[in-house]
Amino acid sequence: xxxxxxxxxxxxxxxxxxxxxxxxxxxxxxxxxxxxxxxxxxxxxxxxxxxxxxxxxxxxxxxxxxxxxxxxxxxxxxxxxxxxxxxxxxxxxxxxxxxxxxxxxxxxxxxxxxxxxxxxxxxxxxxxxxxxxxxxxxxxxxxxxxxxxxxxxxxxxxxxxxxxxxxxxxxxxxxxxxxxxxxxxxxxxxxxxxxxxxxxxxxxxxxxxxxxxxxxxxxxxxxxxxxxxxxxxxxxxxxxxxxxxxx
Numbered sequence: 001x002x003x004x005x006x007x008x009x010x011x012x013x014x015x016x017x018x019x020x021x022x023x024x025x026x027x028x029x030x031x032x033x034x035x036x037x038x039x040x041x042x043x044x045x046x047x048x049x050x051x052x053x054x055x056x057x058x059x060x061x062x063x064x065x066x067x068x069x070x071x072x073x074x075x076x077x078x079x080x081x082x083x084x085x086x087x088x089x090x091x092x093x094x095x096x097x098x099x100x101x102x103x104x105x106x107x108x109x110x111x112x113x114x115x116x117x118x119x120x121x122x123x124x125x126x127x128x129x130x131x132x133x134x135x136x137x138x139x140x141x142x143x144x145x146x147x148x149x150x151x152x153x154x155x156x157x158x159x160x161x162x163x164x165x166x167x168x169x170x171x172x173x174x175x176x177x178x179x180x181x182x183x184x185x186x187x188x189x190x191x192x193x194x195x196x197x198x199x200x201x202x203x204x205x206x207x208x209x210x211x212x213x214x215x216x217x218x219x220x221x222x223x224x225x226x227x228x229x230x231x232x233x234x235x236x237x238x239x240x241x242x243x244x245x246x247x
Contacts, residue, residue: 019063022073023221027228030077034232039089042081043097047104049077054105054147055136066213076221079158079182083229087174088236091163098155105148112137146197154189161185174233175226182222190215
C-alpha cells in the first residue's frame, strides 16, 4: 500500500472515519482536476469514477452499521462532476460527459476481459495476479452491464432535472438543484442497480437493503458535495463569463 502501515490498524478500527476521509478526498480530487484542467478535468473525473465504482462495486463493507459497497463512494463524484458541468457550462456539456463515461466503461470492460485470455507464466506471482483479476472480473460483467444501464438512465435524468430546476430558479438556490436532482436520479439508479445487479447474487430482501443503504449514503454525500459545487462555481466566476442557458 502507498499509505503508512501504521494507518491500517487505526482505520480498521474506525471505518466511519475512513469513509469520511475517502469521500472528502474523492470530492476534492474532482475539484483539483477541474482547477487544473477545466472542463476536460471533469470529464476525466467522471471516467475515473465510473471505472473505480465498477471495480469496487462487489466489495461490501459496513459503515455506521449498514452494509454497503465501496463503489458508492467513487460513484458519488460522478454527480458532483456532472452538476458542475451543468452549472457552469450547460446541459449539453453535462450530457456529453455522461456519454463519455459510458463509452469509457465499455472499452475498459472489453480490454480487461481480453486480458484474462492471456495465459500467465509459471511464476507463482504471475499466477496469483491472474487469479486475483479473475476473481474481480468474474463479477465485473454483471456489475458493469447493470451499473452502466443504471448509470446512463439515472445520470441523463439527473442532468435533465438539474437543468429544469435551474431554469425555474435562475442563479439562486444552487443547493436545491444539486440535492434535488441527485435525490430524484438516485432513486432510479438505486432501484435499477439493486434489481439488476444485486438480485441474483443475493436474495431480494438483501438486495433491497443494500439499495436502501446505498441511496442513503448517496444522499449524505450529495449534501456534503454541495459545498464543493459552490467552490467550483466560485472558481468558474473568477475566470469565465457565466454560461447562458438556452430556452
